Amino acid sequence: MEERLTELTPKTCVVLGGRGFLGKSLVHRLLRLGKWIVRVADSAHSLQLDSSSESDSLLSQAVASARASYHQVDLRDFSQIVRAIEGSSVVFYMDFGDLQRDDICNCYLIMVQGAKNVINACRECKVRRLIYNSSADVVFDGLHDINNGDETLRYPWKYMDSTSDFRAQAEALVLFANDIDGLLTCALRPSNVFGPGDTQLVSFFVNLAKSGWAKFIIGSGENMSDFTYAENVTHAHICAEEALDFQMASVAGKAFFITNLEPMKFWEFVSLILENLGYPRPSIKVPSRMAWYILLLVKWMHEKLGFRNYNHSVSAHYVQLASRSRTFNCTAAQKHIGYSPVVSLEEGVTLTIESLSHLTKESCHEKYIDCNEQSKVEKLLGSGEVADILLWRDEKKTFTYFLALFLLFHWFFLSGRTFISSTATILLLISVILFGFGIISSKIAGFTFQRMSSSCFEISETAVKDSITTLACLWNKGVRHLQALAHGEDWSNFLKVAASLYFLKFLSQSLSVVIGIALVYAFTAFFVYEQYESEIDGFAKVLFNSIKESMELLARNLPATASSFLRNYDRFHGNKETAVVKHQR
Template sequence: MEVDDRLAELNPKTRTCVVLGGRGFLGRSLVLKLLELGKWIVRIADSAQSLQLDPSESDSSLSHAISKGRASYHCVDVRNRSLILKAVEGSSVVFYMDDADLRAHDFYLCYMIIVQGAKNVINACRDGKVRRLIYSSSADVIFNGSCDINNGDESLRYPGKFENILSDLKAQAEALILHANDIDGLLTCAIRPCNVFGPGDTHLVPYLVNLAKSGWAKFIIGNGENMSDFTYVENVSHAHICAEEALDFRTSSVAGKAFFITNLDPMKFWDFVSHILEGLGYQRPFIKLPARMVLDVFMFIKRMHEKFGFIRYNHSLLVHYVHLGSCSRTFNCNAAQKHIGYSPIVSLQEGIALTIGSFSHLAKDMSFSRCSDLDEPSKADKLLGSGKVAEVLLWRDERKSFTYFIALVLLFYWFFLCGRTFVTSAAYLLLLLSFILYGYGILPPNIYGFTVKRLSSSCFETSEMVVKDSIQNIVHFWNGGMYFIRSVAHGQDWKVFLKVVASIYFLKLILSQFVTTFIGMALVFAFTAFFVYEQYEPEIDGLAKHLINSIKGSAELLTRILPPSAASFLCSYEPSINRTGGPPTVKGPK
């Protein structure tokens, strides 16, 4: 306090401010912005016992300000009113940035820090004769987690049901601070930024990177068309300073009010995610999942965890990001522009670039091509020929793949589950198709304003190229089969002969006893196995490699256990590569 007084005497224009939560994500940015202005003595208040500067801050404006007495640190627990009073006494403005790193499952701690903390801050400001209190709120306080918000403004009321407990408590804290306006000389207002990001972000960007590393960032929740507003962290700090100046000079239009703050540049949420991930070398999301299905899965996992008595995931955070990724949330900042004079000082694209640069330590190996995951086909795609079959079975277009799946399921039911013979089912199907085509052909060209398109003759034609390719594929498979049969007929490789006989016998058993079950399982397998393999390719390959190594280890152990004569007999049948380019040959016993 004495240092503040001495500096104030040397420069009468210098005023003292307090940043509660000054070591958090938003707090650090605001402290630096205040110090840059040069007219503030900044008291940094936070819960840590002492100020520990990061290596990047060793030669920063903050370290220089501390050495010159323009900044000081105060250990404050917002649950302790006397500590708050000691930190804010004698200051002209308090910027309150509450703790954002709280665990939602500890309700009592959240309530004491957010709601009771707000009450303590209000009372300490009154007792300390502080004139202005500016609260860093969030756009989440008017979001119920399910309804879209398009160009929302300050006339929106708090929802009857909040998305999560943290938003509920933050809304209570905001209401307390706004209702405390103009009581005992204290003027208050609140800033509501939407989707804050930037260097030092501890939530959004690290969460996206963790998803990318785990392979879950491939998924788009919802249809991917939802619009969102984002706010670069420096713009949030600028908005707080604008609010302080406006609260000092234009009291009636600012005091007791809340203001939405964004970059004034809404964009698709998943475009923003793609920019961040691609900038750090990760694959952009491209597989769409229904939001309702994802939420149901999370709820099921949550119930299982609660049933077995442990909590492994922050379910409220997961649900928050599901809602964030599937709902539109855009806000009107006209009130902030008009009454506090806010406008972004860093554009959205520039903010994204600065954020990517600050998280270079989380970037994937940059030898990795940023678009390689999109340009380079996956193993599953290569196995399926990288054509139309791959496009359908890998669910590149969900609507198209689902249509094919339903059509194949109906055909499976028609031919195998209706109790008719295959020939009868085929005849009925052809008859049904004939009636449908004939009926479609006699329809009038216009029905109640709906134009009926005629089927052109080209719909029933097949190009010569498709026929040639099909015949070439048949010939290729036939020649391959004949080559294999000739190698078996030579009688030199009895192990291959036994494999062929066993395979044919096993196939005969399946087709004679379980043909319907086999085809049904094959249908489900085709539409799920390749898709799952593409999503978890590294994990599945690693498991397969582990199993192969285990089998090899077991074989080596068996070889050591067996008598020398039996071991040498087994080792004599090792496959060797035919250098002439033919199939592998097997050495006979020595």
């Protein structure tokens, strides 16, 4: 009878990091089971609940009925941890959501020193069980693939990011504390956790897609990975708690890998998420070594320019995940803690996509199918025949124009003749063709030749007048500039004219190269930009912001005299332009 009453009495547990991504899921699952009094502990000052969230609604009801409570905890403060866990039988040690990964010192204090404080508090408060949420990252060095890895894998000598290093240290501390002062411990190592509310894995790639960079596949794209839906991780924690209570020898002091048991290609998983949100699938392969060098270059530039908002370790971590195989064997978890996934990978992906509906984007296919919507480059080219030719709307017509222009380019610039002799030769050839066309019969061998009317070569008087007026305006404008130069007062105008003439001199020396580049550019650049408009705009935005930040940083580091000179120069020219406008009025 006493055993039965003990089973019916709710047990008290503490979820450290209960407002984080996995912490919320675990709290929700514990409350649904109905046999727990749950203490939610996190770093926030108060329990801020979202009434539209199912899990927060359940927690709100549990707080009202005293089945749940909230405790503010700073893991660096031993006394706060003691107050939160005193009188509990189980502590679930989850991630804290507000961890700033770029602050290495603070990360160490929270993750490593915090783990020591939690262990000591559990021992002092006579807590029986401590389950630590670790990660599969603790056995990954970022350089070597892991294929069907099990718990015999050792910690690597060196980690590529400090977060994995600190997590491994915290895990080792928790496992080493097993069976000291009656405390039983174990650790779970989920791989690539995702799900609704995820602020790391899925959010990282969605942000990349929004900026246009998720089109690139790092590495071969064939690397396999294990993924774990968040609810399966929380289910594994409850399984571990029950197993610690009954099977101490096979579970206590051990670590277990947790996955969905459905390994798949890493980039196939990313494609599933992005494609269902309306973004294009990654398709352009970039060697992992090249991606790594680019990352190092970006890191160096940010360090030299003094930017503090760039987190290199996070980017490096995801480059490693994206280019290496990481699959794990969960046989030990299945055998010793009775774990098996409660949500399949397919269902998990569907639920995650539904939770990210606010991040969906109209697919590129639908965008280009809408014939009424013109692209930026088509508007720039005037939406007429020129746009149709340069954007390859009719491949035959565009190729014909390109071939004709290329032949003319070869005739005038690559044939070795002078420009005048090339012009005279082609005019002579045209004259012979026209004369021959005029004397031949209108019908030859059954073929009818249509005569060309002289009106085809006539120019209207209006067009001639407009052309002469334009030339006259340009001439008068040039004369005014010459008069201004003759007075010797406008130095800025003199510098502009000198630079323009020098540019024309340089252009005349390499005219054939410039025209050749312009010809190729006209028939390729506009077409490429229309196809990759969002990606190019995203890159241009990043580049513009980087230049702007660099200029601001440079301005801050200039000597006071130089900064004063630039301010006075800008003010002088601003006043001058205002005076010119007033004079024109």
